[in-house]
Amino acid sequence: MAKEKKIPSVIFYKRMIALTLALIILTLGTLSIVFGVNWRRTRRELNSARVELDAYELAAMAQRAEAEAERIRNAIPPERKKPVGERSAPEILADSNVVIHAFGSVDDKGGINCLEGFLQHYANGARVFEVDLRLTSDGYVVLRHDWIGGIQEGIDLQHVPTLEQFLATPINGSYTPVSFRDLLLLLAQYPDVCIITDTKLLDNEIVAVQFESMVNEAHRLGMTYLFDRMIIQIYSPDHFSMVEGVYHFPHYIYTLYQDYFGRNEESFNNKATFCEQNGILGLTINAELWKASYSAIAQAHGIGVYTHTTNDAAAAQALLNSGVNAVYTDSLDPDDLGG
Numbered sequence: 001m002a003k004e005k006k007i008p009s010v011i012f013y014k015r016m017i018a019l020t021l022a023l024i025i026l027t028l029g030t031l032s033i034v035f036g037v038n039w040r041r042t043r044r045e046l047n048s049a050r051v052e053l054d055a056y057e058l059a060a061m062a063q064r065a066e067a068e069a070e071r072i073r074n075a076i077p078p079e080r081k082k083p084v085g086e087r088s089a090p091e092i093l094a095d096s097n098v099v100i101h102a103f104g105s106v107d108d109k110g111g112i113n114c115l116e117g118f119l120q121h122y123a124n125g126a127r128v129f130e131v132d133l134r135l136t137s138d139g140y141v142v143l144r145h146d147w148i149g150g151i152q153e154g155i156d157l158q159h160v161p162t163l164e165q166f167l168a169t170p171i172n173g174s175y176t177p178v179s180f181r182d183l184l185l186l187l188a189q190y191p192d193v194c195i196i197t198d199t200k201l202l203d204n205e206i207v208a209v210q211f212e213s214m215v216n217e218a219h220r221l222g223m224t225y226l227f228d229r230m231i232i233q234i235y236s237p238d239h240f241s242m243v244e245g246v247y248h249f250p251h252y253i254y255t256l257y258q259d260y261f262g263r264n265e266e267s268f269n270n271k272a273t274f275c276e277q278n279g280i281l282g283l284t285i286n287a288e289l290w291k292a293s294y295s296a297i298a299q300a301h302g303i304g305v306y307t308h309t310t311n312d313a314a315a316a317q318a319l320l321n322s323g324v325n326a327v328y329t330d331s332l333d334p335d336d337l338g339g
Contacts, residue, residue, distance in 0.1 A: 093304070097337050097338070104129070111330065115176035125333055128195075146200075155169060180217050199233070233254075235258040236258065284307070292322040305323065
């Protein structure tokens with residue numbers, strides 16, 4: 001006889017359904033917890049990534065802004081044209097009986113190349129100024145005779161300043177320092193002025209750095225035309241070649257205080273011949289070495305002659321009367337010598 005099959009009861013099915021629902025609820029709960037944790041973690045990571053992205057974008061924006069500022073700072077503007085009617089350095093020098101040394105004395109202080117000296121002597125009729133030029137520690141040219149201490153606080157041979165330090169430190173505690181850039185801007189502001197440079201140093205590498213800096217400043221201003229109102233002082237044939245190797249300036253003057261000079265007509269004639277052959281305007285000689293006989297030699301070669309440095313009006317007038325075209329001076333103005 002076949003064994004009778006047992007049919008699950010309703011209660012069994014209810015229990016199975018309840019167990020299944022419980023498992024589903026438990027699974028869903030677990031998934032919810034896991035999803036919630038993961039979502040919170042994901043949200044935190046997204047927020048963190050967003051912060052990092054914002055910081056990156058800000059840094060990139062700052063970098064782009066700095067790059068643009070640097071481009072603007074270094075951009076070479078279009079070269080300005082020389083104003084119509086503006087006279088050249090040789091023309092201005094030809095009408096001058098004095099060359100104001102180191103921008104001229106102010107308050108009885110000479111050789112300090114300060115703005116106040118320029119303004120004072122310009123107001124008194126001077127139009128030709130000699131300036132001493134030196135390099136700062138960061139490679140800029142400024143108006144300074146040397147780095148010996150006692151002129152600007154904290155600046156001396158052991159503490160050569162940066163351009164910023166130089167310009168921020170008054171001369172003798174009171175007067176305004178001038179950079180080569182400032183000098184160019186003064187030339188633009190005073191179109192009837194010409195400048196004679198005294199760069200002093202003869203080392204080939206220093207000469208290159210010095211004159212490259214000067215040329216770069218003019219390019220940055222778009223004002224290389226101002227070199228037509230500047231006379232570069234050279235100290236020997238070799239120095240002339242070194243400067244010409246950096247830039248061809250339109251006007252030169254040959255000063256003899258660093259080169260051998262035999263103190264006679266033959267030696268003077270040799271120097272004058274070099275000037276004539278190389279288109280150099282003239283010779284500058286120490287006043288104590290001047291001889292009236294040199295005047296005819298200079299005229300024969302078509303060059304001018306200049307002496308340095310005389311602050312006595314009578315002595316300066318005697319030099320002019322003996323054939324000197326103009327005297328370098330700290331304190332004398334044109335009217336002191338008859339205009």
